[in-house]
Amino acid sequence: MTITLRYFAWVRERIGKTEEVVEVPPAVGTIGELMTWLASRGEEYAHAFENPKIIRAAIDRTHVKAQAPIGKAREIAFFPPMTGG
Amino acid sequence: MTVSTTVRIQRDAFDAAAEGTKLTRGRTDIGALVTFTGICRGAEAGEPIDALTLEHYPGMAEAEIERHVAEAVQRWPLMGVTVIHRFGRIAPGEDIMMVATASSHREAAFAAAEFLMDYLKTRAPFWKQVDKAGSTDWVEAKAADDTAADRWDSPRGQRRAE
Numbered sequence: 520m521t522i523t524l525r526y527f528a529w530v531r532e533r534i535g536k537t538e539e540v541v542e543v544p545p546a547v548g549t550i551g552e553l554m555t556w557l558a559s560r561g562e563e564y565a566h567a568f569e570n571p572k573i574i575r576a577a578i579d580r581t582h583v584k585a586q587a588p589i590g591k592a593r594e595i596a597f598f599p600p601m602t603g604g
Numbered sequence: 605m606t607v608s609t610t611v612r613i614q615r616d617a618f619d620a621a622a623e624g625t626k627l628t629r630g631r632t633d634i635g636a637l638v639t640f641t642g643i644c645r646g647a648e649a650g651e652p653i654d655a656l657t658l659e660h661y662p663g664m665a666e667a668e669i670e671r672h673v674a675e676a677v678q679r680w681p682l683m684g685v686t687v688i689h690r691f692g693r694i695a696p697g698e699d700i701m702m703v704a705t706a707s708s709h710r711e712a713a714f715a716a717a718e719f720l721m722d723y724l725k726t727r728a729p730f731w732k733q734v735d736k737a738g739s740t741d742w743v744e745a746k747a748a749d750d751t752a753a754d755r756w757d758s759p760r761g762q763r764r765a766e
Contacts (some may be wrong), residue, residue, distance in 0.1 A: 527729065599674035
C-alpha cells in the first residue's frame with residue numbers, strides 16, 4: 520500500500536525529511552507495526568523511533584494510538600508530544 | 605442561538621483585544637467575555653531566550669482546534685469562540701496564541717476557555733523550539749498539561765465550578 524508519511528519537530532530532524540511516499544508491506548497492519556518497520560529502514564529512522572512509546576501519530580490528520588489499524592490511510596504523520604498553546 | 609466561531613492559524617501577529625471586541629460588538633445577549641493570551645516569555649528556567657519558533661501541522665492544526673471548538677460549543681452555552689494560534693518565529697513579549705469565549709454568564713465563558721486551553725496544549729499539533737545563545741532546543745511536553753486535559757474527560761462530561 521502506498522502512503523504519504525509526514526514527520527514533524529525532532530522526528531523530522533532525526534529522519535532528515537519532512538515527508539515521503541512509501542510502499543508499506545502488507546504485513547504491517549497497525550501504527551505500532553509501521554513504526555517498527557520504519558525503524559528498520561536505517562540509522563536515522565532507528566534514532567527517530569528509538570522510543571516509540573513517546574511518538575504520537577495521526578492518520579489523515581486525526582490523532583490515533585499505536586494499536587490503530589492503518590486501514591486505508593492516505594497520510595500518516597509521526598511527531599513528538601505537542602507543545603503548543 | 606447564534607454562535608460565531610473563528611479559528612485561525614497564522615504567522616502574523618494579532619490584536620487580542622480587538623478579536624474579543626469582534627465577538628461582542630452589536631450584540632446585547634452576551635454578558636461575559638473571557639480572553640486568554642499566551643505570551644512568549646523572555647526566559648526559560650531562569651535563562652534568557654532569543655525567541656521561540658513554532659512548527660505546526662498545516663491542515664491538522666485547524667481541524668483539531670475546530671473539533672475542540674465544536675465540542676466546547678456543545679458543552680457550554682456559548683455565543684462566540686475565537687482561537688488564533690501563530691507559527692514561525694516569535695520574540696519575547698509577543699503574543700503566541702489566544703482564546704476568546706463569549707457567553708451570557710461568566711461560568712460558561714471561563715470553563716470553555718480553560719477547556720480549550722487545556723486541549724490545545726496537548727492535542728493541537730504545534731511544537732515549540734527555544735532559540736537561545738545560538739542553539740535551539742525542542743520544548744518538552746509537560747505531564748501537568750496532560751493531567752490538565754484529562755480532567756475534562758470525566759464521565760459527567762463537565763467539571764463543576766470550584
